Amino acid sequence: MRCANCGETIAASYCGACGQHRFRPQDRRLMHLLREFAEALTDLDGRFWRSMRALLLRPGLLSRDYIAGRRARWMSPVSLFLLANVLYFFAPGMSDFDLPLRDHVRGAVVAQFDPAIAALPAERRASIEANAGQLHSRFTEPWVRARLAALVREAPEGSAFAALEQRYAIASANVSKALIVLHVPFMAVVLLLAMAGRGRYFAEHVVVALHYFAFVLFLFELVVLPGAWLAERAGADAAAGIALRYLLPAALGVYGVIAVRVAYDCGWWRATLAGLALPIALLAINLTIYRALQFAVVLALA
Numbered sequence: 001m002r003c004a005n006c007g008e009t010i011a012a013s014y015c016g017a018c019g020q021h022r023f024r025p026q027d028r029r030l031m032h033l034l035r036e037f038a039e040a041l042t043d044l045d046g047r048f049w050r051s052m053r054a055l056l057l058r059p060g061l062l063s064r065d066y067i068a069g070r071r072a073r074w075m076s077p078v079s080l081f082l083l084a085n086v087l088y089f090f091a092p093g094m095s096d097f098d099l100p101l102r103d104h105v106r107g108a109v110v111a112q113f114d115p116a117i118a119a120l121p122a123e124r125r126a127s128i129e130a131n132a133g134q135l136h137s138r139f140t141e142p143w144v145r146a147r148l149a150a151l152v153r154e155a156p157e158g159s160a161f162a163a164l165e166q167r168y169a170i171a172s173a174n175v176s177k178a179l180i181v182l183h184v185p186f187m188a189v190v191l192l193l194a195m196a197g198r199g200r201y202f203a204e205h206v207v208v209a210l211h212y213f214a215f216v217l218f219l220f221e222l223v224v225l226p227g228a229w230l231a232e233r234a235g236a237d238a239a240a241g242i243a244l245r246y247l248l249p250a251a252l253g254v255y256g257v258i259a260v261r262v263a264y265d266c267g268w269w270r271a272t273l274a275g276l277a278l279p280i281a282l283l284a285i286n287l288t289i290y291r292a293l294q295f296a297v298v299l300a301l302a
């Protein structure tokens with residue numbers, strides 16, 4: 001018998017050279033294809049469910065096993081991260097990752113190009129004009145003004161700002177979701193600094209960052225968003241607000257500390273430092289690099 005896949009001689013059920021199961025006549029049938037389909041959906045070997053459980057409930061275990069070379073048991077960090085991203089694509093957007101144009105530019109620019117602002121009560125108008133925008137707003141303003149001026153020339157009657165805002169919103173949702181991967185390399189650099197002198201490969205920091213960020217995304221998709229929806233239904237918005245403000249940061253911090261401690265097998269003080277640095281870095285990167293890059297890409301496409 002020869003292996004149908006690689007041509008090596010086969011003695012047992014599996015090919016010793018490439019690992020494929022010996023090709024049998026029944027593998028050509030529709031039944032076989034249907035079984036493969038069912039297996040892909042339900043993941044009969046349990047790897048998907050096992051990995052999800054470990055990611056959510058056993059911080060750092062997946063990273064530790066990956067680093068130690070125990071990899072076949074688990075979904076790869078990349079697959080897990082991609083899965084979290086795919087789910088995130090279908091989930092309602094998280095506002096911090098997808099701000100409207102109004103929050104990206106200084107209030108003075110909004111007031112200048114949106115005639116509707118003039119009609120607002122003085123107090124509302126003043127609070128809009130006082131908005132300083134984002135860290136990048138100062139640097140990107142000439143570009144925004146050029147775009148707005150072009151829209152004014154096209155349609156002098158309407159609100160140039162409203163027109164640009166609409167185009168921006170359409171481009172923003174998907175771009176924002178596609179670009180969240182940008183957080184990962186920067187978090188890996190933070191881990192590199194926190195773990196300096198321990199002789200780690202950079203890829204190991206990337207793996208820990210990928211797992212951490214996948215956890216954050218799954219937490220939002222599976223807990224925060226459904227929880228917020230339920231709270232709204234039950235009229236418990238205040239409780240949900242408190243949970244978001246205190247419980248969520250606490251969960252992200254505790255998870256980070258345990259994940260780092262388990263993944264790197266380091267002492268508690270270093271784990272605390274690096275573990276708490278993870279959510280802080282995530283927020284800092286979000287406010288600086290991510291928002292600026294995302295804004296530039298979306299405005300270019302809008």
Ligand SMILES: [Zn+2]
Pocket residue numbers: 003004005006007008015016017018019020
């Ligand atoms: Zn083979």
